[in-house]
Amino acid sequence: MEIRERILEAAARVYAVHGYRGATTRLIANEAGVNEVTLFRTFGSKDSLFEELARGHADAAVVPDLPAVPVDPERELTRWCRTVLAYLTQHRSFLRKSMSEMEERPLAAEAACRGPHCAGDALARYVEALKAHGLAKPEGETDTAISMFMSSLFGDAMCREMMPGAFPEPAHDAPARYASCFLRAVGVRRRASRKPRTSAA
Amino acid sequence: MEIRERILEAAARVYAVHGYRGATTRLIANEAGVNEVTLFRTFGSKDSLFEELARGHADAAVVPDLPAVPVDPERELTRWCRTVLAYLTQHRSFLRKSMSEMEERPLAAEAACRGPHCAGDALARYVEALKAHGLAKPEGETDTAISMFMSSLFGDAMCREMMPGAFPEPAHDAPARYASCFLRAVGVRRRASRKPRTSAA
DNA sequence: CGAGAAAGCAAGTACCCGCTTGCTTTCCGC
């Protein structure tokens, strides 16, 4: 692998555990299996290394897309929710660190927020589509519901490991529960499972 | 004020901005208007100062109580929600730091979680009371709703300042919206405002 | 094979951090 990428990945790992101040150049170089001098030759300074790290992380944030034309809201949203939650959970330490450094390194916090922010926008568009297709009630406070839904994913990813018991169990079922609860809140009727030929009145 | 408390409060302020590693004893002593040596004479070490700080913070976490017998859920819950959200918002920097230091100082993270955890328990008891008095539907997935509600408060407090626009506006109305959305989710019917003499069927 | 680039290595600089020491000043009750 390119030495540049090896250092960046090592920096991400060390940063996720120790934060910016604790992620010393020695530690990062060691983790990357690289001489510390090489780190400085490659990136110039610790600051610019982390600048690039934040940029890369923001660019790489995957926001799965929701269909423009909703067909099976429960299923589609559960799937989306699972992906977003998995992403947030996987990067929880990194995100926690970045957000906690808001006061000292605001750009890092901003970069960390970009992914989730886009996800929220995608969800809002999806709910508009639900309304447009008569699947969701148009009157509800959907903005509040969306905000609560996104916070739920965020809270689950950030806090579950330190507050077990405060989140839906088992963890694997959480996405379905969040999605179902959200859909009820925006007035989407639950379908009978797995497309029965006729709907029960 | 006692010198002990002055140092503790200064430590909390500095810590909220710079985190544990950034909160140097020099900085804390300066903020407290105290000689650095006095800090060490009083607390012995930086570690034990922060130990005491975490303990004090956990003990001082105020969890407002909800009535054992619910009368006006919308009103009661909005009020409770406002208090909890205000607490979380006021201490957001402190909490962000403590939670982000989960890997290096797990006791700090645990202490920071204690308050919110108790709040969640109080809410769960309240919902049980709602059910017992026939005000909430007993069948719903109330656990998920509670978890989402608590996450909403957490997410709002932690992220609003760095993601304006992703949360209910104006901020002052957020508690009422969260409460209302939650009550709908657990099947509490909205009352006509302000106790009309007869209830409309 | 040989030149140049890339990486390693050892050492060093200037500064910061937690913490200590030795001493002086201030203050309060008897």
Added chain:
DNA sequence: GCGGAAAGCAAGCGGGTACTTGCTTTCTCG
């Protein structure tokens, strides 16, 4: 007014951190 406790002050110690320098090793490509 005086003795003792509490706080201040100046200096320093050992170790860590970002970053630099000067030199050697290794690899690549023509």
